[in-house]
Amino acid sequence: MKKLKRSLFLSVFCLAILPYSLLAQQNEKCLSCHGEVFYQYENEWTGQMDKRPMNPFYHVDSTKMHLSVHKSFACIDCHSPEYETFPHSGELRMEEKYACIDCHGGDDDYAKYNFEGIEAEFQESVHYKANDEKFNCWMCHDPHGYQLALRENGPIKDVVSLSNDMCLSCHANKFQYGLLSDDDPKAIEDIHAWLPNQRNHFNKVRCIDCHTKVQDDILVSHKILPKAEALRSCVDCHSANSVLMESLYAHRVEESRAQSGFFNATILNEGYMIGANRNKTLNVVSIVLFGLMIFGLMIHFILRLILLKKK
């Protein structure tokens, strides 16, 4: 009986992990080259094993891939099955790639992400307007390693870092930037020289918090603005009505409101901003104390005037 139970358990376990092991096997073949810095193959002409460096643009970080939102996909779900033969046919580089909307558009399971809205915003962005269809989703989002940042409950600094790395993968990398421009990217520090406490801002605020227009129905705005329209006014963030409440902290604010009401300071525990982190209780206490003090001093002063004049 015990043996039967064990066999039954093993069978169920094997059936449960079967799709994943098949997937792993399928992807293993691709990753044996694309997941490595160097790849090897048998050269049919010379009969020798050749070792070549993998083009960094075609390299896939297998660890990131297994942590990404697309981890349950086989490579050939998105790429042509013809890639299974090596050497790959030269014509395959002409293959049209899927965009996010091709899989996620019109799907109720993904309605909360509003991919249609994202697509519309993206087409309004300075990137798309300047480059048309040459600029696609994958210029910023790595399909092989994409992780949800803002919707997860990780620290804000990790959200900021993940988000800003997307921008810097082009704007601080002349090889990637060169795919769309003949110029070198300008040094981020130089073009933001006007920004006080630059390092602090870069570590605590996402590029898109100043460089996009916030839209209510999309969590992460995709309408990247021309540089002349980016936020430059300090008080847009450093005030009680901080725009960061509608962008960087938007998701947390909504959750907090739903759970336990809304407190500025609680939400912004992770990031202090002058002007935005006001403790309402302390504000009231300070105003009352100050009022009492002025009242007391005035009474004292008036009594001094009246009583001393009499004498």
Next chain:
Amino acid sequence: MSAKLYLYPLWLRVWHAFNALFFLVLLITGISMQYSSPDLPIVPFELAVASHNIAGIGIVIAYVLFLLAMMFSPNKKHYKIQFKGLIGRLTKQIQYYVFGVFKKQEPPFPTTEAMKFNPLQQVTYVAVLFVLFPILAITGIALFFPELIVNNVFGVGGTLLTALLHASAGFVVSMFLFIHLYFATMGATFTSNFKSIVSGFHEAH
């Protein structure tokens, strides 16, 4: 004409003037930043931040020089609190301010060369200069270098706590400023104490 005592040496008056100037800038810009609003800026935010930083550095340097000068000056004796019988002396001074002053009574602790502060002044100045001011300076310097601040203190952001402590201490010192200015009107004449801190000579009641 009442007797005049030379109580405020030049270095002290210069420090006091700079301290007052820096503190006013810090107070106005501090309030402006705390309540910053895109519609009603008391001082434009960028200017407020820059002025607050500069005045903050200025007041700390002035404070360090004040401490150094105190070490080599007999002035430090005025800040040594005699705890024995302190409560009684404080009560006496408070009674004077609340009742005695209206009856034209003589101050219970008149200003002398040996003791220029009354007990209440002494305790207040020690609290402001040696407790609140260091809190303001340390938290202010920490906010200059927020990367040095502990990230999380029992689930609350360390920078937020530092900023709250800075603003709260700043508020208490601001209250002191108003009380200090009002009590300065209670000298021999309405303006005599203001003249004293310029000339150095105190005019007794």
